[in-house]
Amino acid sequence: MKPSEDAYGRLIAGYLETGEGIEIVERHDGFINANPHGPAAYFFPFRKWPKAERTAMRLARGRVLDVGCGAGRVSLYLQERGHEVVGIDLSPLAAEVSRRRGVKDVRELPVTRVSRRLGLFDTIVMFGNNFGLVGGKPRAPWLLRRFRSITNEGARILAESVDPYKTDNPDHHAYHRRNRRRGRMAGQLRIRIRYGQYTTPWFDYLLASPDEMARLAKGSGWELADVIDEGEHVYVGVLERV
Numbered sequence: 001m002k003p004s005e006d007a008y009g010r011l012i013a014g015y016l017e018t019g020e021g022i023e024i025v026e027r028h029d030g031f032i033n034a035n036p037h038g039p040a041a042y043f044f045p046f047r048k049w050p051k052a053e054r055t056a057m058r059l060a061r062g063r064v065l066d067v068g069c070g071a072g073r074v075s076l077y078l079q080e081r082g083h084e085v086v087g088i089d090l091s092p093l094a095a096e097v098s099r100r101r102g103v104k105d106v107r108e109l110p111v112t113r114v115s116r117r118l119g120l121f122d123t124i125v126m127f128g129n130n131f132g133l134v135g136g137k138p139r140a141p142w143l144l145r146r147f148r149s150i151t152n153e154g155a156r157i158l159a160e161s162v163d164p165y166k167t168d169n170p171d172h173h174a175y176h177r178r179n180r181r182r183g184r185m186a187g188q189l190r191i192r193i194r195y196g197q198y199t200t201p202w203f204d205y206l207l208a209s210p211d212e213m214a215r216l217a218k219g220s221g222w223e224l225a226d227v228i229d230e231g232e233h234v235y236v237g238v239l240e241r242v
């Protein structure tokens with residue numbers, strides 16, 4: 001990634017330095033979302049995490065892969081509990097922030113490049129809605145199969161997502177229809193992150209309902225065994241290796 005593309009990293013590093021920052025997400029249809037809680041939430045201590053994430057942490061076991069580790073809150077929590085954790089992030093600056101905050105093993109790596117070179121894992125965590133990084137079809141089944149190839153028997157994915165259909169916003173419903181007309185999944189967002197003059201490339205980020213998550217997992221070596229839904233904006237799907 002070119003330095004000018006590391007908007008996520010700038011946002012996270014800026015928040016580390018100043019305690020301020022707003023996550024600006026630009027969607028391909030021109031819809032812009034400014035999330036003042038974005039960077040702050042990536043630094044939250046465990047007690048301030050969404051309840052679904054706290055509940056899901058009870059299911060983490062063994063060696064853990066933290067996908068898109070951001071500022072490292074999940075890796076740090078699990079490290080403190082004695083897990084061996086590898087954090088990966090596409091953003092060089094986010095990886096650096098995680099390291100500075102104490103994550104012992106952080107790799108600058110896009111999720112699509114995970115391989116057995118990282119070793120084998122018992123748990124894969126995709127928090128901060130990072131199940132979204134499966135992108136949509138056809139990448140999702142491909143990536144889930146790839147995850148299977150780097151896990152041990154009995155492994156789990158703790159996959160956080162947002163059900164895209166739980167919204168009253170007409171702009172979002174119109175976007176779903178537009179996606180479907182184009183043969184994409186309704187919640188398959190095409191977005192980029194902006195920070196000052198920094199802009200990530202456009203990428204697909206999937207918001208999936210639990211049913212959609214179950215369907216994507218089926219045939220990719222995983223099964224949606226449980227859904228941790230605490231009535232918040234987000235839920236965590238528990239995918240078990242089959």
Ligand SMILES: C[S@@+](CC[C@H](N)C(=O)[O-])C[C@H]1O[C@@H](n2cnc3c(N)ncnc32)[C@H](O)[C@@H]1O
Binds near residue numbers: 043067091
């Ligand atoms: C929404 S933040 C979540 C951070 C962290 N998981 C958390 O919950 O606090 C998304 C993170 O995923 C990283 N990311 C985005 N695309 C990625 C990709 N293709 N591969 C790996 N990491 C990626 C971003 O750089 C950012 O640090």
